Amino acid sequence: xxxxxxxxxxxxxxxxxxxxxxxxxxxxxxxxxxxxxxxxxxxxxxxxxxxxxxxxxxxxxxxxxxxxxxxxxxxxxxxxxxxxxxxxxxxxxxxxxxxxxxxxxxxxxxxxxxxxxxxxxxxxxxxxxxxxxxxxxxxxxxxxxxxxxxxxxxxxxxxxxxxxxxxxxxxxxxxxxxxxxxxxxxxxxxxxxxxxxxxxxxxxxxxxxxxxxxxxxxxxxxxxxxxxxxxxxxxxxxxxxxxxxxxxxxxxx
Amino acid sequence: xxxxxxxxxxxxxxxxxxxxxxxxxxxxxxxxxxxxxxxxxxxxxxxxxxxxxxxxxxxxxxxxxxxxxxxxxxxxxxxxxxxxxxxxxxxxxxxxxxxxxxxxxxxxxxxxxxx
Numbered sequence: 305x306x307x308x309x310x311x312x313x314x315x316x317x318x319x320x321x322x323x324x325x326x327x328x329x330x331x332x333x334x335x336x337x338x339x340x341x342x343x344x345x346x347x348x349x350x351x352x353x354x355x356x357x358x359x360x361x362x363x364x365x366x367x368x369x370x371x372x373x374x375x376x377x378x379x380x381x382x383x384x385x386x387x388x389x390x391x392x393x394x395x396x397x398x399x400x401x402x403x404x405x406x407x408x409x410x411x412x413x414x415x416x417x418x419x420x421x422x423x424x425x426x427x428x429x430x431x432x433x434x435x436x437x438x439x440x441x442x443x444x445x446x447x448x449x450x451x452x453x454x455x456x457x458x459x460x461x462x463x464x465x466x467x468x469x470x471x472x473x474x475x476x477x478x479x480x481x482x483x484x485x486x487x488x489x490x491x492x493x494x495x496x497x498x499x500x501x502x503x504x505x506x507x508x509x510x511x512x513x514x515x516x517x518x519x520x521x522x523x524x525x526x527x528x529x530x531x532x533x534x535x536x537x538x539x540x541x542x543x544x545x546x547x548x549x550x551x552x553x554x555x556x557x
Numbered sequence: 558x559x560x561x562x563x564x565x566x567x568x569x570x571x572x573x574x575x576x577x578x579x580x581x582x583x584x585x586x587x588x589x590x591x592x593x594x595x596x597x598x599x600x601x602x603x604x605x606x607x608x609x610x611x612x613x614x615x616x617x618x619x620x621x622x623x624x625x626x627x628x629x630x631x632x633x634x635x636x637x638x639x640x641x642x643x644x645x646x647x648x649x650x651x652x653x654x655x656x657x658x659x660x661x662x663x664x665x666x667x668x669x670x671x672x
Contacts, residue, residue, distance in 0.1 A: 431584055456644040457651070463615050467583050514623075514657045523590060523624030526652065527616035533651050 312343040314379070315365075319350035321357040333365055337372055344369050349380035354388045356422045362398060391421040391447045421448060423485040429470040429498070430477040437483070438463055448487050450556070457534035458492065458554060464527040465496050465550060473500020473548070491536070491555040498548050504540045505531070505550065561610050563588060565596070571634065572603040572671040574664070579610045581618030589621040593636070597625070602634025603671040607664055608641040614648055626658070635659050639667040 313336045318325040336344060346365055351358055362378070369376045378385075378398050389395040423444045427437040441462050445455045466481055475498060482497040505528055512529040516522075532538065537553040561578040563585060568574050573596045577589060593604055606622065626636045639661040641649075649658060661667040 435584075452644065453647050456647055459613065460615060460648065463582065463613075467615070467617075471583070512652065514652065514654050517623050518626050518657055521624045521627050523586075523620040524617070526619055526623075530616050530619075530648075530651065 311341045312345060313339065313341040314345040314347050316347040316349070317351055317358060317361060319352060321355065321361065326357075326361065329361065330364075333368065337368060337374060340372070341374055343375045343377060345377050345379050347379055348382065348385055351382065351385060354382075354385050354422070356424055358385075359388065359392065359394070359422075363394075366398070388421050391423075391444065421485075421487045423483075423487075425483040426480055427466075427483075428477060429466070429473075429475045429479045429481050429500075431470070434463070434466050434470060437466065437481075441483070441485070444485065448492075450492075454554065454556065458494075461531050461534050461552060461554070462494070464531050465552070468503075468527055469496070469498045469500055469548075473498060473503060475500040491553050494552045494554075496548075496550045496552075499546055500548060502542050502545075502548065504542070506538050506540050563592060565592060567601075568603075568605065568668060568671065571601060572605060572668070573601040574605045574607050576607045576609065577611050577618070580613045581611060581621065582613065582615035583617040586615075586617035586621040589618070590625060593621070593625040594628075597628050597632065602629055602632040604629055604634075604636045605664065605667045605671065606636060606638045607667075608638060608645055611642065611645055614645055619648065619652065619654075622658075623654075635670070637661055637667040637670055639664050 315329070315332055315336055318329055344365070346362060366376050376398075381399065386395060386399065389398055421444070423441070425437050425440055427433040438459065442455075442459055445458055450458075462483070466483070469475065469481055470477075479499060482495075484495045484497075486493045508528055510529050510532050512526065517526075531552070534554070535552045536555040537551075539551045541549040541551075543549055560580060561576075563575065563578050565573055565575045575589075575592060575596075578585070581589060596604060604625075622636060622638070629636050637659045640663055641660065646660070649655065649660075659670070661670070
């Protein structure tokens with residue numbers, strides 16, 4: 305913790321967010337806030353890999369400060385963090401005018417190694433909720449500057465997976481589907497979690513024959529084929545005999 | 558993305574033009590199948606799917622088309638897709654459907670097959 309003459313206090317955001325480091329951060333933050341500074345600077349220099357937990361921590365700090373009438377400012381902000389804040393529409397809130405940042409704020413560039421955007425959703429296994437969730441996911445994708453075909457495929461994969469959960473996993477419409485997407489340099493990783501009955505899509509053979517499907521007037525059962533063809537890697541895990549975790553990766557060249 | 562509903566208009570005694578709207582997914586694929594099936598039962602051997610407004614198609618949407626094509630072909634007609642956006646065509650390509658579907662650039666070209 306540093307204190308300067310203008311009653312601006314500085315706190316470092318931990319590099320790794322473990323239970324211990326977050327507890328310590330909260331403790332230190334509380335102590336700083338109790339000193340009643342005019343400004344609290346959140347030093348982001350230790351953040352190598354931006355995660356949603358970092359963003360949550362920034363948000364918590366901001367909320368606590370605003371409640372006490374304390375201004376906040378981020379310093380030593382990497383371009384990776386800036387990009388994540390932009391993806392989440394939080395850059396105006398945290399960064400305001402970019403020119404107000406310290407000169408060295410934009411100098412660090414770890415983009416090749418950093419996550420550029422983590423995205424989380426929790427929604428009900430119900431058609432309207434799924435539609436809204438898809439709209440949110442679409443909004444997230446639109447900010448990642450991905451190729452159009454890739455975006456379309458990701459939207460479809462998302463829709464097909466959650467629709468399969470809704471229609472075939474036996475969950476009620478009140479059940480929660482959890483979704484997490486993490487966009488890295490060359491790929492996006494999507495994790496779907498639900499508590500429906502076990503279903504391992506990786507064990508299903510994919511032998512879609514268009515000619516046969518048309519001749520047989522087949523109207524259903526193409527979803528898994530689309531998911532498989534539109535992603536590069538699929539893994540499935542059944543946890544504690546009650547939780548399905550489906551992880552899908554889509555790679556970029 | 559809006560939610561423009563499915564609409565239809567008669568082109569001639571044997572041809573019905575159907576606009577699937579902006580989204581063709583699990584929520585309306587069954588409606589699409591019903592509209593096509595009713596039209597086929599009424600003697601419209603040709604169905605033109607004018608995809609001008611279509612922005613999103615799911616597997617159920619694709620299924621609503623695939624599952625009804627053969628009936629039209631058995632009657633000597635076809636289901637013809639037109640005005641499809643690149644994103645929609647891409648979905649069809651992923652499923653290797655290019656060789657099995659009749660796709661035209663616009664309504665005029667599609668209608669020329671239905672005279």
